[in-house]
Amino acid sequence: MSENKQNSAPKSYLEETGGRKGIFKWILSTDHKRIGLLYLYSIMAWFFIGVTLGVLMKLELIAPGKTIMGAQSYNATFTVHGVIMIFLVVIPGLPAVFGNFMLPIQIGAKDVAFPKLNLLSWYIYIAGSILVVSSLFAGGGPPDTGWTFYAPYSFKTGTNMLPAVLGAFVLGFSSILTGLNFIVTTHRLRAPGMSWMKLPVFPWAIYGTAWIQLLATPIVGITLLMVLGERIFNIGFFDPAKGGDPILFQHLFWIYSHPAVYIMILPAMGAISEIIPTFSKKTIFGYRFIVFSTLAIAFVGYFVWGHHMFTSGMSGTALFTFSILTFIVAIPSAIKVFNWVATMHQGSISTDVPFLWAASFIFVFLVGGLTGLVLGALATNVHLHDTAFVVGHFHFIVFGGTGFAFFGALHYWFPKIYGKMYDRSWAKTGWAIFFVGYIALYMPMFFLGVMGMPRRYFDYLPEYHGPNIISSLGALVMVTGFVIMVINLFRAVKTGEKAPQNPWGGTNLEWQISSPPTLENFDEIPTIDKATYKYD
Amino acid sequence: MAEEKHHITSYKTYLLVLSLLIVFTLLSVAITQIELSRWAAAAALLVAGIKSTFVLMIFMHLKYDQRMFRVMVGLIVALVVVVIIITMLDFLFR
Ligand code: HEM
C-alpha cells in the first residue's frame, strides 16, 4: 500500500481496500481498525444468540412449573448462554474491538506492533467460537455443566463437553496473543513525547488488561486440558476415587476466571474514564489515582479467586485470607467511582448519548460492586451462594458494567469509526427503555436470592413467582430498547449525516485526526507536548 | 532502539550450563529416592526452578538484556509463587 501523496485527498481506511474486493477487504486486512470492526461484527452476532438464549430462560421462569422447556434443556441453555456471553462476548469485548481500534490511535501509532498476529488472533477467535457452537449440534446434546465446567461433573456428563472445552481452550490463545500484541504496542509504539504519565486512561486500562490476558489465560488453558485428560484418559486429577481433588479444579478455574472478570471490567472503566471528562468539559480528576488503581486492580485481582469457593469446603485459613483480600480489591474500584463523580462535579455537563450510558454505568457498577461485598463476607455468602443473588450481582457488573460501557463506547467512538452521526433522540429513547428494562430484569434477583431461590434450576416454588414475573417482563422491555439502539446505529451507518472530526469536543489524539481515520491514522507521527485531558 | 547490541556467549559457557542442567536433571531423579512425602513436589519444583533460571538467563539472554525484562520476568515469577502459596493455604490447612 502506497503512502498518500501530499496533494491527493487522503482516503479513509474504509475506502482504502488494498486492491481487495468484497469480504476479502476485511478478512485479509491487517489494519487494526478493520480488525477491530471484524471483532465488533462477530461479537455482536454471538451476542444476539446469547441474548436469545437468555430471553428463552426468562420465558421459562415466568411461571412455576414447566413453561417452555424442561430441566435438561434449561441446563443446556444456561450453559451455552454463559459460555457464549463470557468467552465469546465480554472477554474479547472491549479490548478486541475498541482496544484494537483506539489503542494505536490514542498513543499516536500507525498500527499495533504485530499486525499479522493481530489478524491471526481474530482467526483463532473464530475457530474457537465455531468449536464452542458445534457442541450444540454434535452427538450427545449440548453441554450442561454451566460455564464453570466444574469437576467431577464435567468429566462424567454424557453431553458434548469436548468441543465446548476445546473451544474455550482455543479462544484462550486469541486472548493471549492479543494481550501480548497490546503490551508490546504500548511499550514500543508510543509517539515521541507520549510519556507513560501522558497516556490517556483507556490505553492504560487496555495495557493493564493485556497483562492479565497474557498471564492468567494459560492457567485456564491447562485446566481445560486437564478436564479433557480426565474425560479421555481417566487420569484422575480431580477424581476423589483416584486420589484426585475436585476442589483443585475450582482453584485452577477461578485462578483464571476471577482475573478474567477484570479483563471484562478494566477496559470498561477505561472507556468510562474517556467519556466522563469529554462530556463534563473538565480534566479527569486524579489522573494518577486512576492509573494507579487500574494497576492495583490488575494486580490484587489475582489473589481473590477463592471468594467463588467459600462453600466448597476450603480450609478456614484460606476462607479468611480470601475474604480479606476480596475486601481490599474493592478499594481501587471505589477510588475510580469517586474520581468519575469528582470529574463531573462543577463541570459543564452535556447529557448526550455517551454520557447517559456512562452515568448509568456508574450507577449499575456501584450496585454490582456493593453486592459483591455482601458476597465477599463469609457469613452472608453461606446464605447467598448459588442463589439468584449471585446472578444479580454478576449481571450488574458484567452486563451493567461491561455492557453499558461497551454501548457507551460504541456511541462515543461511532462518529470516529464510521464518519457518520446517528440520530441522537432515537439513541436516547433506546437507552431509556434499555435502562428501565435492565433494572426490572436484574433488580428482583437480589430479592429472590435473599428469599432463598437457588440459581440454575428451571423451576421454583410458588412463593418466588411475583419477582420472577417482573424480571421476565423486564427482559422483554430491555430487548426492545436494545433493538431500537441497534437499528438506529445501522441506519446511521447507511444514511447518517457526515460526522465532523471532533463532534464531542474531546481532547485526545483520536479527535485530532479525520473521521473516519486514514489508513495510517496520522500523516505524520505527532509529537505530544501537553498533558492529556486539557480543556481550556 | 537503534543502539541495542547483541551479546555473544561463548561455547564454553553454553557447555558449562548444559552440563549443569544435566547434573540437575539427575539430581531431580535422585531426590525421588528420599521419602519427602508432601514436600516431594516442592523439591522437584525447586530443582526445576533453578534449571529454568539458567535457561532464561543464559540461553534466552535475559542476563544480557535490558534490566526492564529481568524485572518483568521476576515479577511474573513472584506472582506465580504467591498464587501457589495462597492455594497451599487451603491444601495444607484443610
Ligand atoms: C469488578 C468486576 C466484577 C465482575 C466482572 C464480577 C463477576 C462475578 C461473577 C461472574 C460471579 C459469579 C461466579 C459464579 O458463576 O458463581 C461473581 C461472584 C462473586 N463476586 Fe464478583 N465480580 C466483580 C466484582 C466483584 C467485587 C468488587 C466483589 C467484592 C468486593 C465481588 C465479589 C464476588 C463474590 C464474593 C462472588 C461469589 C459469589 C458466590 O458464588 O457465592 N465481585 N462475580
Ligand SMILES: [Cu+2]
Ligand atoms: Cu471473583
